[in-house]
Amino acid sequence: MTERLSRDSKVATAVNPDELSIGLVHLGIGAFHRAHQAVYTELAAAATGETTWGISGVSQRSTTVRDQLAPQDGLYSVLERGLGDPTIQAIGSVRELLVAPEGVVERIADPAVSVVTLTVTEKGYRAAPGGGLDFADEGIQADLASATPRTVVGQLVAGLEARARSGAGPLTLLSCDNLVGNGAVLKRLVHEFAEAKGCATEQLAAARFPSSMVDRIVPATTDADRVDAERLLGWRDEGVVVAEPFRQWVIENDFAAARPAWEQAGAILTDDVxxxxxxxxxxxxxxxxxxxxxxxxxxxxxxxxxxxxxxxxxxxxxxxxxxxxxxxxxxxxxxxxxxxxxxxxxxxxxxxxxxxxxxxxxxxxxxxxxxxxxxxxxxxxxxxxxxxxxxxxxxxxxxxxxxxxxxxxxxxxxxxxxxxxxxxxxxxxxxxxxxxxxxxxxxxxxxxxxxxxxxxxxxxx
Known part of the structure; x- marks a missing residue:
């Protein structure tokens, strides 16, 4: 078998992974994020020369992504399948891999981090049918009683609390899930959890919750895809993701502090998503x-x-x-x-x-x-x-x-x-x-x- 992809492979990426420091946390580092927001983030860094936007990727339950990418130093590839021959590009923007709850709150609290993005699917928000937080949800109930949150909303509130204690700057929480008004939805859930937990802070008041719309078809990776990726890349990539050539990201231009220059990678910044x-x-x-x-x-x-x-x-x-x-x-x-x-x-x-x-x-x-x-x-x-x-x-x-x-x-x-x-x-x-x-x-x-x-x-x- 061909050797596994790693930093020693000398595979070309748009940025040098060794030069990146972590400035962004992503909750829900599945295939879609790696084929979409991580690509935009890498291309934005390449366009501007900024080295502060390495990604700390968090899996909420499974260790699969960490098991795939950790031996590869966080490197993976995106295999694009269009009507012509497939193409492949190695991505180096993911610099850390966590499995919740270990290390997640601490990373969100890091003063170097100014943006948290999310792709946790609709069900990951623990919302009630009529809107608002589902306080009957077992995970929400457990997080309200625990100092080690396991739900996304609990992790965000705990991270904001920790930032308030450390004096870190304000945070932008950017939902990238298919929810109507996803920014407003996330803001409501976070505020309701914080109120129930009794931990409203200046950090919470200063946080921004822009909405966004994402679009790219990312099917599940098959063994045949891994074979094609190995042929094109020259290395075995256990973390390859497959995507169509098309990609789109529309983002509400409402940020609390610094952010990657995603518009340099083709994203649309707008006042109304x-x-x-x-x-x-x-x-x-x-x-x-x-x-x-x-x-x-x-x-x-x-x-x-x-x-x-x-x-x-x-x-x-x-x-x-x-x-x-x-x-x-x-x-x-x-x-x-x-x-x-x-x-x-x-x-x-x-x-x-x-x-x-x-x-x-x-x-x-x-x-x-x-x-x-x-x-x-x-x-x-x-x-x-x-x-x-x-x-x-x-x-x-x-x-x-x-x-x-x-x-x-x-x-x-x-x-x-x-x-x-x-x-x-x-x-x-x-x-x-x-x-x-x-x-x-x-x-x-x-x-x-x-x-x-x-x-x-x-x-x-």
Missing amino acids: APWEQAKLRMLNATHSLLAYLGALRGYATIAEAVRDEELARLAQDLMTEDVVPTLDPPAGLDLTSYGESVLQRFANPALKHRTTQVAMDGSVKLPVRLLGTIRDRLAAGAEPRHAALAVAAWMRYVSTASEIDDPLAEKLRTVVGEAKAGPAGLVEALLGVEQVFAADLRENATFRALLVTELAALSA
């Missing part, structure tokens, strides 16, 4: 979910296979043009028609092999931010959001028939499905009763309920 965010969530992410559930139900293993199904591609297109576009007020420079076409083109990339079951994960927390807002807006306008309702019905069919459900509400969903009355109407009635997903306005809307029953009946035929 919301229009970009809503277009992405409602067009790209919602369409992704529709194709994942319908594709999985038809036996397609990947999103690319699903979008090559002419009927599914038409349904995806109709979801965007008939249901979503009428609800959007796009930002200047974003043509929604072209954007919708690019979404389907990206999904059709056969080289990515983005699994339908991977996209289908965590549906109970994805549906509210990807689809239910569109449904509410169309119902309020007197329209029938048939294609958006079809996506929700496909989720209902999927969770009622899949052998395994990867979802934070998996146990509850299995119970609800098992107790549902027979037939489409019974399943709709049962799943609409899951309050963590559907608020009362949708549960009680006769038009929405009728659409679900109709679409579920068609899917069950």
